[in-house]
Amino acid sequence: MKIYTIFISILIILSCISLVSSYDKKLNYEILLPPPLSVDMSYRNAIFSRCSVRSFKVTPQMEPVGDQELSTILWAAYGYRDNGNQTVYGIDGLHSTVIYVFREEAVYTYNPLNHSLVLFQEGDLRSIVNWQHNAPIQLGIVWDKNKNKNENYSSVEIGEIGQNIYFMSTALGLGTVTAGLTGFKDIDLPENEIGRIVMPLGYPKKSPIFEYNPNLITLFPRIPDSDENLTNVIENRIEKHSFEGDIYRQELCQLLWASYGFSYLIDVTNSATNEVERHRTLPSSHCTYPLVIYAVTSFGIFRYFPHILHLNPYSDNPYYSSNYDLPVISFLLPIRLGDYRDEIAKASSQRDIASAPLILISVLPLSSLYSVSWPWYYEAGASAYNVMLESTLLNLHTGIFKPTDLSLIKSVLRLIDDSLPLIIVPVGR
Numbered sequence: 001m002k003i004y005t006i007f008i009s010i011l012i013i014l015s016c017i018s019l020v021s022s023y024d025k026k027l028n029y030e031i032l033l034p035p036p037l038s039v040d041m042s043y044r045n046a047i048f049s050r051c052s053v054r055s056f057k058v059t060p061q062m063e064p065v066g067d068q069e070l071s072t073i074l075w076a077a078y079g080y081r082d083n084g085n086q087t088v089y090g091i092d093g094l095h096s097t098v099i100y101v102f103r104e105e106a107v108y109t110y111n112p113l114n115h116s117l118v119l120f121q122e123g124d125l126r127s128i129v130n131w132q133h134n135a136p137i138q139l140g141i142v143w144d145k146n147k148n149k150n151e152n153y154s155s156v157e158i159g160e161i162g163q164n165i166y167f168m169s170t171a172l173g174l175g176t177v178t179a180g181l182t183g184f185k186d187i188d189l190p191e192n193e194i195g196r197i198v199m200p201l202g203y204p205k206k207s208p209i210f211e212y213n214p215n216l217i218t219l220f221p222r223i224p225d226s227d228e229n230l231t232n233v234i235e236n237r238i239e240k241h242s243f244e245g246d247i248y249r250q251e252l253c254q255l256l257w258a259s260y261g262f263s264y265l266i267d268v269t270n271s272a273t274n275e276v277e278r279h280r281t282l283p284s285s286h287c288t289y290p291l292v293i294y295a296v297t298s299f300g301i302f303r304y305f306p307h308i309l310h311l312n313p314y315s316d317n318p319y320y321s322s323n324y325d326l327p328v329i330s331f332l333l334p335i336r337l338g339d340y341r342d343e344i345a346k347a348s349s350q351r352d353i354a355s356a357p358l359i360l361i362s363v364l365p366l367s368s369l370y371s372v373s374w375p376w377y378y379e380a381g382a383s384a385y386n387v388m389l390e391s392t393l394l395n396l397h398t399g400i401f402k403p404t405d406l407s408l409i410k411s412v413l414r415l416i417d418d419s420l421p422l423i424i425v426p427v428g429r
């Protein structure tokens with residue numbers, strides 16, 4: 001009898017242990033992320049060394065990205081700041097993005113309200129959502145149609161998010177790339193959600209190597225160094241809807257440079273094969289960089305040339321630019337003199353921007369060439385976000401507005417018929 005009782009007790013204990021361990025393997029519905037890090041890298045260094053990374057360390061397994069790094073990147077991408085606003089600006093106050101986090105064990109969504117991951121689906125879907133780049137984490141960036149009906153302006157927000165993912169990854173020694181070709185069609189998203197881009201996260205197989213070489217032929221003043229740390233600049237960005245004050249030439253040039261310029265660093269990672277690149281401050285689909293940035297001030301309207309068009313010997317498309325176009329000649333071309341800020345304010349139904357000392361407008365030339373427009377709105381959003389961060393360094397305020405009267409803007413900017421003004425970014429004090 002005694003032996004029988006001992007045997008039964010052992011059986012009960014063993015089954016309890018196996019129950020506990022199988023419970024352990026069950027995934028948590030919600031994972032609270034650790035607080036984000038304040039990174040050491042300056043914003044200036046992060047924007048100078050932004051570049052796309054496409055292969056990641058596999059040693060012998062993929063080197064994982066820790067929760068601390070993931071937390072910091074997700075906060076920068078879409079988290080809340082101390083002032084109660086999210087890190088990125090929502091046009092008309094709308095935020096319509098969902099970030100999916102694809103990890104080895106499962107797919108989660110990021111909840112910015114309590115900075116957590118919420119279980120979406122168990123299983124490893126990383127190579128399905130991104131068949132181009134094998135990485136330990138894939139961030140799937142999705143447009144929620146219920147929160148903003150406009151597919152183009154929702155892509156502006158995704159462009160802003162993409163910049164912070166690039167900058168923060170750079171600051172943490174990680175790599176990423178905006179991938180527009182995705183496997184979202186094979187992921188069972190809710191009906192109201194459309195997958196837009198995927199950004200892999202991992203330690204680069206080959207860490208990018210940069211050389212400081214600001215040897216640009218330019219009529220612009222030098223972009224000054226700044227020690228201001230990236231986390232602070234993201235945290236301190238101030239958005240405004242009414243503007244005043246003046247803009248100085250140095251500030252104007254710095255803001256234009258941030259919007260679409262080239263780095264002072266050259267990327268010599270692949271110099272052994274003669275591939276020396278000078279990256280821009282933002283990515284562009286197929287390295288096209290088609291946007292044209294106009295600056296409207298009280299003096300007149302100017303077109304920013306980040307570099308003189310340099311035909312790429314590898315492409316038949318004259319509008320295709322490349323990171324290999326060296327050297328760079330940047331300047332501002334006056335389009336017309338006079339104060340046209342009132343007209344731009346009317347054309348965006350925002351009376352208050354008429355007093356902004358600077359209004360930047362991104363324009364997509366030859367819009368008929370591009371049947372899909374959201375990637376160019378993504379790029380305009382990335383460019384506008386850079387202007388917002390650079391403005392923060394300069395103690396200036398910014399916003400992003402929609403053009404509401406396209407023909408008025410086109411006539412004021414003297415654009416040809418086929419051009420499409422995308423967004424309007426006033427800057428002021």
Ligand SMILES: Cc1cc2nc3c(=O)[nH]c(=O)nc-3n(C[C@H](O)[C@H](O)[C@H](O)COP(=O)(O)O)c2cc1C
Pocket residue numbers: 050051052053054132177178179180181182279280282283284285286287323375378379
């Ligand atoms: C909307 C968009 C879609 C992109 N799609 C892809 C993609 O599917 N695959 C890829 O490897 N790179 C993609 N890129 C990255 C560009 O190829 C890259 O930004 C460009 O070549 C410039 O290089 P850099 O970012 O290193 O400066 C995309 C970029 C953007 C903005």
